[in-house]
Amino acid sequence: MEQTVAFWIAAGAATFFVGMSKGGLPMVAMMGVPILSIFIAPAAAAGLLLPMYILADVYAVWLFRGHYSARNLKILIPAAAIGIFVAFLLISRVPVEATKLVVALIGLGYLADALRKRLAGDFAACPADVPRGLFWGALAGFTSYISHAGGPPFQAYTLPQKMPKMTFAGTATITFACINWMKLPPYILAGQVTWDSLQQIAVLAPLALIGAWSGYRVTRWLPERAFFLLVNVALGLLCLKLLVEVGQAWWP
Structure with a gap:
């Protein structure tokens, strides 16, 4: 891989966004792979960023050590x-x-149902129940492994619970930290995480940690209503x- 200045700038930006997402701002996570995909194949970009996710996860789990839903973690992980x-x-x-299409339809279906409930004045919170948690948690692990898109199933299950923003962010951080660790061995076997990518990670690692700290501070600063509005907008985007990626693949 030719490591140009432009590549390192893109890699640095993608790494910083990965860190911010782990600091409690999942809305910026979608920017990492597309930025790097300008220079390298999407699969290679995903493999390069996975160890960054894991590095940021370690710091972010410590940041959110007092903010999480233990019941959700026991079900989802x-x-x-x-x-x-x-x-x-x-x-x-x-x-x-096909996986991307299913994930997109799940996310849009949740947003449509949330809008319907808001218009009907239904603001009741859903409990963290085992049957739904097992279904959505398994789907989040499945789609995260195949297409790095575990967010919509996770959010479809957790957002209706109306947890406080820090509890929601901490639960998401810890859940996906575990998912990323579980994905690492298969990614190594598939050759998506290599010795070369690990050497690049050593250079970019500080940006992941700075991003995680920045994301945590912004999450704490954002008003509750603004935080969840951004989460929903990001889910829709x-x-x-x-859907655009599916269309480009199926109807070039």
Whole structure:
């Protein structure tokens, strides 16, 4: 890989955004792979960023050590492990575009239902129940492994619970930290994480940590209502981005 100045600028920006997403701002996570994909293949970009996610995860888990829903973690993490295992077995048989389409429809379906409830004046919170948690958690692990798009299923399950913003952000951070660690061995076997990428990570690592700290500070500063508005807007944009990618793949 030719390591030009432009590549390092893009890699630095992508790494910083990855860190910010781990600091509690999931809305910026979608920017990492597209930025790097200008210079390298998307699969290679995803492989380069995964160790950055894991590095930022370690710091972010410490930042959110007192803000999380233990019940959700007990449900979602084992469910995600099941989803990752199924995805590992089926990766060669499941079209990535089909997975992206399902994820986009899930996210848009949640947003449409949330809008319907708001217009109807239904502001009741849903509990963290095991059946729904197992389904959405497994789907988050599955889609995260195949197309790095575990956010919409996770949010479809957790946002209706109306947790405080710091609890929501901490639960998301810890859940996806576990998912990323579980994804690492298969990614190494697939050759997406290599010795060369690890050497690049050593250079970019400080930006991931700075990004995580910055994201945490912004999350604490944002008003509750503005935070969740941004989460919902980002979810909608991510779903539209996935639909565009599916359209470009199926109807070039």
